[in-house]
Structures are given as structure tokens and as C-alpha cells.
Amino acid sequence: MTTAWRIFAASWKHFARNLWIGLATVFVFTVALLSVNVLIATNVMLEQTVAYFEEKIDVTITFQPDTPEALLTQARFYVQSFPQTESVRLVTPQEAYDAFKERYKSNAKILEAVTELSVNPLGAQLIIKAKETKDYPFLLSAVRNPQFEPFIRSSSYDDHRDAISSIRDAARSMRLFGSGLVAVFALFGLLAAFNAIRVAIYTQREEIAIMRLVGASSAYIRLPFVLEGVWLATLACVVTALSVWAAIQVGEPRLQTMFAGSDPGIMAFYVANRSFLVFTQFGIMAALSAMVSWIAVGRYIKR
């Protein structure tokens, strides 16, 4: 117990008396963590952008004007029954007609042409939203079965096919690129932190050798350095967390203009994943500091 307390106290004294080396190490740790967090935030924004565009996608199936209402209802329940379906909305011919008139209310010629017709020329529409863009082809082929096919006049999927495909490809690429970039920056950050500790311990190599000469065991020399490494990682994580929080508070409202007034989702992401993000980043940094300290001190413990 006494020894544990001495090691704990020595780590704090050591940190306080080597403040500049400690702060320099904390600075390197913080820069490494911040660079990773900037990429995480960028990745979140990319995801939000992709999600925004995906949200805009739906497929409209237009039926013949004389399609029985029972069949339309049946088609709606049929599509609704698939797990890939997010939502299905049935637009009646009258609703489609009203929407058409509303859309072209400023175009007198079109309105006049429609009014001259004695019957509603528009058919009912089934507006389908899939959970994922890749599910649209499946849902469309499911609707186009022999039961419903004769009544289907057109589907808007053909018009949107290229756009859907492009967004899907872009989303896949962005996610892959973003994850890769985060991994690369995390690796660079770890290397920077690794070397910062090595340099900090190198400057104290003579002290380490002296401790050994006066009879300190290997563990008694190493553990204060290991603990000090954990304190440095903790401090760097606190500074990083405060910096990230402040940056989001200041930056996110300004980013809303890029998202047509909607939330870029960075703060929401950090709040939702706070435990994972804090423990992962702190855990990796603390474990790295402890491990590197243990190894680096060992280099200067001679016989």
C-alpha cells in the first residue's frame, strides 16, 4: 500500500517538476486526437449529406385511371409488407388531380386544357420510400408482378435510376474514404504520441540510470513513468474534449446553411456516441502511453 502510494505520488511530482516536457507531450497528444476528431466530424457531415440526398429519393408508381380501388389498396399493403419498405403512400386520382392543378396554377394554358377534359386523366399513385437506396430495384420488381403489372402506367424509377445509382456509389466511396482517412490519421497520431513519450523519457535517461544505481527495482522505476503517461493521456483527452465541444458549439450553427437549414448532426453524433468515443480515444491513448513508457524506460535501466 505504501509502495503504491509512493509510486502514485512520484508520478504526480514527476509531472509537476517536468511540467514543460509534460505539456509538450500533452500538446502532441492533443493535436493527434484533434486531427482524428476533425476527420470524424467531417465523416459525420458526409454521412449527413448522403442521408439528406437519400431522404429525397422515392419512387412513384402511376396506375391507369380505371384501376379498381381495391387493387390499389391491395398493392399498397403488398408493398408495405416488405421489410425493405420504409413507407408507402397511396395518392388517389382526385388527390393527384388536385396536386397537378396546384403545381400548374400559374400556367393558364395547361389548366385550361385539363379543365376541358370531362374526366380525370390522372391515375392513382403509389409513392414508395425504401429503407435503403439499394432496395428500390427489388421493390419495383415486386410490384411489377402479373397481378399489378397490367394496371401500371409508369414508374418514376427509370427517371431516377442514374441519380439513385450515383448517390449510392458516392455514399459508399465517401464512407470508405472517410473511414480510411480516420484510420490513417489515427495511425499518424499514435506514431506522434509514441515518439513524444520516447523523447520525454530520453531526456530523463540519466535519472533512470541513477534510480537503478541506488537500488530501485525495475518496476519501481517504471511505474511512475507509466502512471505519468496515463495522466498525460487523460489531460490530452480532457483538452481535446473541451476543444471539440467548443468547436462544435461555434461551428455547427454556421454549417447549417450548407445543409439547407437542417442540422449537420455533429453534436448529435458526439452526444449519441460519447461513451464510445471517450473510452476509445482515452483507452487507446492511455494504453499506448503506458506501454511506450514501460518499454522506453526499460531501455535506460541497465543492470
Place this chain on the structure above:
Amino acid sequence: MIVLERVSKTYYPDSVGLDDVSLRIEAGEFVSIVGQSGAGKTTLAKLLMAEEPPSAGRIEIGGWDITRIRPRDIPELRRQIGVIFQDYKLLPKKTVFENVSFALEVAGATSNHIRDIVPQVLMIVGLEDRAKRFPRQLSGGEQQRVVIARSLVHRPKVLLADEPTGNLDTMNTRDIMDLLVKINAFGTTVVLVTHNREVVNALKRRVIILKEGRVVSDVAHGKYMLTV
């Protein structure tokens, strides 16, 4: 008692540090090991501290064969031998009190014991009023006295002093030597490694002279002659 039996130390590829040295130092003796630079004095000190293993031969300290000492046992040996260095080897970020107490802490001494013994030892070396100072705030002589205090806290049976006056002026040299003689008078075996002829001759104690890694003279109440 310190025993060296046919001890040799060679450094890669063919540099000889010690060559077939046999010695026997009795408990309570004050022995000066002298010689010119490269004679093997520091090599001998390093072997006694187990800083290096011998290439051949056997070394025994207080009945403990340290020839092939395991690395994990070295701290225990160091706690039983007080060592004084020419360049002091104080921990620069620790105060005088902490430097001395560190030697006790590593041995697992209780806080009460440390609070009792450290002031006593600092008083013996005349530094009781410097306890809160850092090494950089002390003179060379004071730093060397801190080292002596640190080496004494374990009440070692053997005190190994490797060129303890090498960086000191005449006045401080005399103070340090008086301290070593006093420590020896309390029964501690003192092994003084030095090339300072005046210091050795003033002591009038046993002198072992090394030359090119070999013992060329071992005189009970000897002098370190200029001609050697």
C-alpha cells in the same frame, strides 16, 4: 568481506579492463585502490556494484557470490553497498531530503522510519539545513555530502567511493575524506577508488595499486608513489 578470485574483464574486441585480479578485503578495512587512467579502477568499481559482470573469475561480497547475479537481485545488492560517485549522480528533480529518502523508499522503508532516519543522516553530513534544496542549489562539496548521506541510510557494510573528490577543491576534499574516515571508524568497510596521490598518502591505510588491469602492489599501510 570482499573477495575477488582471479577476476578478469575484457571488453569487445580485445580491450583488457582487469586481468586475473585476486583480492581479499576484510570487514572494517579502509582500502584505497589507485592507479593511473586506464589502470582498471573504474572497471573494478563497476564489477563490485554489479554494473557489469566479470568475464572470468569470482566475486563475493559479504558471503554473497555476485559473479552471476540475476538482474532482479541487483537492486538488493545495491541497497547493501553504499556507492559514492565522482559526478554525484543525484536526482536533479528531487530535493536533498527526497534524494536521500529515495534510497530508503526503494527498499520499502516505512514513512515513519524515513522521517526519523533521513534528518539524522543529513545531520551527520552537515546538511540538515539544506533538506529542501535541489541539487542545482548546492555546491559540489555539498552535493557530494548528499551522496554520502544517501549511501549511508541503509547502514551499508561496504561503502564504495569511486573518485569521490575528483570534482572538489582542497577544502571540500578534506571534508569528504574526514567523513569517509569517520564512517569507517563506525565499522563500515570503505573501498576508495582514486588517482589522487595526496588523498591516499594522507590516509596511511592499505593501498592497492593497479596497472594495466593487474594488481602491482598491495601494501597494508602504504603510499601511492609517484614512480608507480
